[in-house]
Amino acid sequence: MVLVAANLRPVITSVPPVVDGLVATFGLSAFAAGALTTVPVLCMGLFAPLGAIVSRRVGESATLALAVGLIAAGALLRSVAGVAGLYAGTAVAGAGIAVAGALLPSVVRARVPARVGPVTGIYTAALIAGAFLAAGATEPLRDALGVSTQAVLAVWAVPAIVAVVVWLAARSPSPPRGGTRVPLPWRSGAAWLGAVFMGTQSLLFYGSLAWLAAVYTRLGMDTAHAGLLLALFSATQMVTAFALPALAHRFGRRPLWTFGSVGVTTVGLFLVALAPDPFPAAPWLWAALLGLGMGGNLSLALSIVTDLAPTPREASAYTGMAFLVGYTLAALGPVALGRLTDLTGGYRAGFLVLGAVGVVTAVVGTAAARSTAARMH
Structure with missing residues (x-):
């Protein structure tokens, strides 16, 4: 599960x-370059419901292996065949990420039902960690291997x-589920709470990821x-992503942990908006604060x-429903915030909006956590 995640x-x-090398190689516009990040996030939402459909026919183990195989195939494809391969491979990998990401929580629930929180925190x-490693190692690997900016993308296959x-060797195959198809729970109020929480916390993450560095480069x-x-922002996420579900599992009170995690995120967003650099260490403290909140938000969600x-x-x-709603919203968020930046000429308004979304996220996430407590008792 850890390797898949x-x-x-x-x-x-x-x-x-x-991305600058890809822009220079293919003459991409800023919009086209941004799509290389937006497309897989959008695919993560649009293709997530396929996980439940395919696993019903061939079993979760086989479906998960197929999904990770798509990630490998997409990574290879985007490194060849010019700009067409670049975008086609990105979409293929995005579909694989969607299916694998939607199935992992189900696999955890089915195979370690007594330890959903801690195992979720681990993966x-x-x-x-995988995201952090790829962000930090891609350019050094390109330089060490002496390959083009497109060719180095194959490394992640x-x-x-x-x-x-390892998955095929270590996991016994799960049988197809068969029976009546389980539809997406569109009529469930609890499912909507979970989906909106997933969506708004994802929007906070991708909005911050897109614009946090830009705030400070504009300030000098x-x-x-x-x-x-951004590396600090990513590294601190690993701490709370691992710790908070385990703490909630051990001590209970998941609504309180959820409110606290989103609250830390929201405070960080308002600090970036209103007091980005009141003293020299402030940018680093605010980035760490945001990372600690974001890591907990995702694992708890x-x-x-x-x-x-x-x-x-x-x-x-x-x-599947949570990812469909959540990652579609997350893919649109940075674009909308970019438009707001164009209109206002700065980043303060965008981070104020993110802070307001953080308040909504705290309310929705706490309500979703309460719904799980009511169901489990």
């Missing part, structure tokens, strides 16, 4: 470090292939230090959505 973000985060930390092999920070700022499902069989439908 570690492959759910490198295809996305390996692009920004080499979420692995997911964030290797860990996906390893994950497929050089690009190297802005990159380190995943465990909450998983536990909202009445049965393990329905868990993949609940996560």
